[in-house]
Amino acid sequence: xxxxxxxxxxxxxxxxxxxxxxxxxxxxxxxxxxxxxxxxxxxxxxxxxxxxxxxxxxxxxxxxxxxxxxxxxxxxxxxxxxxxxxxxxxxxxxxxxxxxxxxxxxxxxxxxxxxxxxxxxxxxxxxxxxxxxxxxxxxxxxxxxxxxxxxxxxxxxxxxxxxxxxxxxxxxxxxxxxxxxxxxxxxxxxxxxxxxxxxxxxxxxxxxxxxxxxxxxxxxxxxxxxxxxxxxxxxxxxxxxxxxxxxxxxxxxxxxxxxxxxxxxxxxxxxxxxxxxxxxxxxxxxxxxxxxxxxxxxxxxxxxxxxxxxxxxxxxxxxxxxxxxxxxxxxxxxxxxxxxxxxxxxxxxxxxxxxxxxxxxxxxxxxxxxxxxxxxxxxxxxxxxxxxxxxxxxxxxxxxxxxxxxxxxxxxxxxxxxxxxxxxx
Numbered sequence: 001x002x003x004x005x006x007x008x009x010x011x012x013x014x015x016x017x018x019x020x021x022x023x024x025x026x027x028x029x030x031x032x033x034x035x036x037x038x039x040x041x042x043x044x045x046x047x048x049x050x051x052x053x054x055x056x057x058x059x060x061x062x063x064x065x066x067x068x069x070x071x072x073x074x075x076x077x078x079x080x081x082x083x084x085x086x087x088x089x090x091x092x093x094x095x096x097x098x099x100x101x102x103x104x105x106x107x108x109x110x111x112x113x114x115x116x117x118x119x120x121x122x123x124x125x126x127x128x129x130x131x132x133x134x135x136x137x138x139x140x141x142x143x144x145x146x147x148x149x150x151x152x153x154x155x156x157x158x159x160x161x162x163x164x165x166x167x168x169x170x171x172x173x174x175x176x177x178x179x180x181x182x183x184x185x186x187x188x189x190x191x192x193x194x195x196x197x198x199x200x201x202x203x204x205x206x207x208x209x210x211x212x213x214x215x216x217x218x219x220x221x222x223x224x225x226x227x228x229x230x231x232x233x234x235x236x237x238x239x240x241x242x243x244x245x246x247x248x249x250x251x252x253x254x255x256x257x258x259x260x261x262x263x264x265x266x267x268x269x270x271x272x273x274x275x276x277x278x279x280x281x282x283x284x285x286x287x288x289x290x291x292x293x294x295x296x297x298x299x300x301x302x303x304x305x306x307x308x309x310x311x312x313x314x315x316x317x318x319x320x321x322x323x324x325x326x327x328x329x330x331x332x333x334x335x336x337x338x339x340x341x342x343x344x345x346x347x348x349x350x351x352x353x354x355x356x357x358x359x360x361x362x363x364x365x366x367x368x369x370x371x372x373x374x375x376x377x378x379x380x381x382x383x384x385x386x387x388x389x390x391x392x393x394x395x396x397x398x399x400x401x402x403x404x405x406x407x408x409x410x411x412x413x414x415x416x417x418x419x420x421x422x423x424x425x
Contacts, residue, residue: 002301005043009292012037016289017331020376021397027376028278031285038292052291053284054335056250057113057157057379061283063253064117065275067232070260072121074225078218081125082210090207092132092200093193096140099123100189103141104148108155108178110239111249112145112380119145120387129213130206135393136196138384139403143188143372145380147411150368151181154239157379158338158367162360164243165342176361180418184369184411191407224264231260279386286333286376294336302328303337303344312354315424318362319416321345325366326412330373330405338367358423365415373408375400 002010016034020027039046071077084102088094099119107115119141127134149155153163153170162168193200219225238245238252261268293299306324310317321341328337341363349356371378375385375397385395 002298003296006296006298006301008041009038009043009296010298012041012043013289013293023396023398026278028282028285031282031289033285035285035288038288043292044295048295049288049291052294052336053287056248057287057335058280058283059248059250060111060113060253061117061280061379061383062275063250063255063257064114066257066271067228067235067253067260068117068121069271069274070224070264070266071118071228071232073221073266074228075218075220076225076228077118077121078125079215081122082129082213082215082218084122085126085129085210086213086215090130090202090210092130092202093197095126095130096137096193096196096200097189099126099137100140100144100185100192103144104181104185107145107148108151108181110236111154112149112156112378113383114235114239114253115148116141116145116380116384120384124391129210130202132202133199133393135388135395136192136199138388138393138395139400140189140192142378142381142384143192143404143407144185146368146372146378147181147185147188149380150365151178154242156368156371158334159364160249161335161338162342162364165346166360168360170243173364177364180365180415183418184414187414188407188411191410195403227263228260231256231263276383276386276390279383282382282386283379290333290336293332294340299332299337299340300344303340307344307348312348314354314356314358315420317348318359318419318424321359322362322366322416322419323412325363326370326373326408329367329370330377330408334367334371334378338363358419361423362419365419366412369411369415370408372411373401373405375404 012034016030019025019030035049038044039049084098085095088098099122103115103119106119120138123137123141124134127137146156150159151174153159153168153173159173163173235252235256238247238256239249242249242252261271303324306320307317310320325334325337325341345356345359345363348354371381375381375395385400388395
């Protein structure tokens, strides 16, 4: 049963969310004011609010932002951009497809936050050279990162949480989810090419300009580049082995950033000016806002209601979890939602004596793919949109949702069919 505190948490969340959608006030201001309102209304004490901030995500963001800021001084992103564009002869349709594939594959083995931090500067470089609007490529990148991250244990935070809670391995995720992720990726990429077909046109001179560029000329500091590649390689290896090493991804990212700061010889004060602090503080406020819904039992009540109406029917339960997770994850952070669903599914298994192994795939697909529905549905979305805004290319909430939400529903329909025929019949 919802309490007075629950209704206050709901009211603050709805008001904050409405203002964020309206884009009348910067979303970082709204998120922080909403978080403070929860504390002033005594919905939860300050200590609990701080505990709801996922510092693993914050640390991961900061660490990789530092690494990327240093890497940008080497010219490696411009080099990669030109190399990729030349491989497809500057054809904008092929450029979009190759970046989609590159981002999806990279996100399967890095977390999707790290991937977009690395890929976004490349997209800006290549679209500037081709004189194209970068926004369609950025939205495509967001989708590719969330879709690719769905395929493996380490690609997206919900998968990491599910795997750790129930002992599922990297290969378990790869075998169960990679086949449908490939299909969803191919369909989504085709849809993006169709939707933006009129914008994916360039002058032959721009394509020729790409082919005439010497990618090696854009490398500014080869000595620093070697250091960046070495440290980045160790960070990637650490992400892959983090379960074996029992070291959180934030620790790995911050360790890499600290080492790179030391061996690069660069001034930290200058580097830190380039970090996306508005993004960091938006996440802090958002974690507290969603935490208010969590600690007052709102998220749990929604999840329990969804579970109860299925009457322990595994097929209905699997489908409901898929769609409930997808819709919820489009509008609230999927991390606290998944954290709530895990113990509920475990409890249902014990009480109803059910084999719920297939339900973990419903939860993973719904939570990861559902994040594509809105610009605040997943960490990667927020980061890309923040970077775009800082560079003068605003991605509005409504503008993103018009394209993204229908495409997200298409991916969930494909996942629905896949789960039904592979696991539920």
